[in-house]
Amino acid sequence: MEIIKINHSIHERFHFDTPLVIAMGFFDGVHLGHQKVINTAKKIAEQKGLPLAVITYDHKPELVYKKMDGNDKRYITIYRTKMNILEHLGVDYVFYINYSYSFQAQSPQNFVDNYLVNRFNADTVVAGFDHTYGDKDADMDRLPHYADNRFSVVKVSADLIDNKKVSSTRIRRNLESGHIKTVNKLLGRPFYNEGVIVHGYARGRELGYPTINIDYDGLQMMPSIGVYVTKVKIGNEWFEGMASIGRNETFGDNNPITLEINLLNFNRNVYGENVQVKWLYKIRNQVKFTGIDNLILQMDHDKMVTEKFFENV
Structure with missing residues (x-):
């Protein structure tokens, strides 16, 4: 072309x-x-x-x-x-x-x-x-x-x-509301974005859920703040994961919005890799937890939801 x-x-x-x-x-x-x-x-x-x-x-x-x-x-x-x-x-x-x-x-x-x-x-x-x-x-x-x-x-x-009517306006409205299943239905494919893996605060590793942090284009529309089931392409391989897009309110009220993804059964150094993220299902909205233990319990549940999603597709 x-x-x-x-x-x-x-x-x-x-x-x-x-x-x-x-x-x-x-x-x-x-x-x-x-x-x-x-x-x-x-x-x-x-x-x-x-x-x-x-x-x-x-x-x-x-x-x-x-x-x-x-x-x-x-x-x-x-x-x-x-x-x-x-x-x-x-x-x-x-x-x-x-x-x-x-x-x-x-x-x-x-x-x-x-x-x-x-x-x-x-x-x-x-x-x-x-x-x-x-x-x-x-x-x-x-x-x-x-x-x-x-x-x-x-x-x-x-x-x-x-x-x-299938329209860009309708898709944008559903992205802003986190209705990712509807977005994908209107697109005829999974919504996706691209970015590069960068260093974050390493909080996920301390919680037992290490994440890749993805820097993405500021002109790219993204789903609303929340936790999602995703697939991530690194090189020529696809990996299953659960993504959090939000401000990590448990760790403060004025954090910038970040995209962090915990990849299932994954343990590699991939800093600097260009990646593609497919958004498949919204698990929940973002929640401000009163303690780290409550956050870990919720992440355990999010992981079970993610694993069950992939078992059923």
Whole structure:
């Protein structure tokens, strides 16, 4: 897969000679609804014998017109994760556009003429029914008008689970609530993040539950504070574990949020390793314990829940 990074205004000599089937969308999460769009485009590309391309953006369009804080500025899938998933889905080209004010301010007709027709040589453009691509009147209902028979337009209907639309907003809401089973159902795969193993306070070792401490990207959305069943990929191996994401309130009230994972049946020095963490099941919310003994008893129970989870999968 080739990733082509583009700043507006696109260079006048940039042009694809081969016609392309193009899927458009920000695709944060690349969830089942997004996959429906991309797989629709892929099927058309295969039928026509053409490459499959995706148009997506380097950040949320909302950054252009409003202040964003907290989880609003974070992503379900950061850049590397999104690109890996798109490649796995069979995408040939990604047009990775810097979503700037000037890009958004161009008229819909200019976007269609300058990007879809003159630069990307679109044969077919596929997007979700609610996709927009710039200033006002830039929606899928009006795209055939702007296309003026120069390319085909395919509008993909919503994907529904439990009679509700699969959407990035719905996934974000469930991540914030710790409903990881619902998140994974909407994604069509386990939610995961990546990071590097770093040194922590070594409290877990003192409790009989040594942990790996993972430094992750600050732009990555994470599940809500609590204890979870996870799997961790170190090198080419997967290990079962129970993760705690939170402030370790038993040891103080003002601690930073950390991600610590106790790996079952594991005893290796893995500092500096790059890891992938899959989130599978929420065991409980974070609790401030009145004593270390109570914390250890709870961790014993968490371990039993974790082991039972893996016995039943």
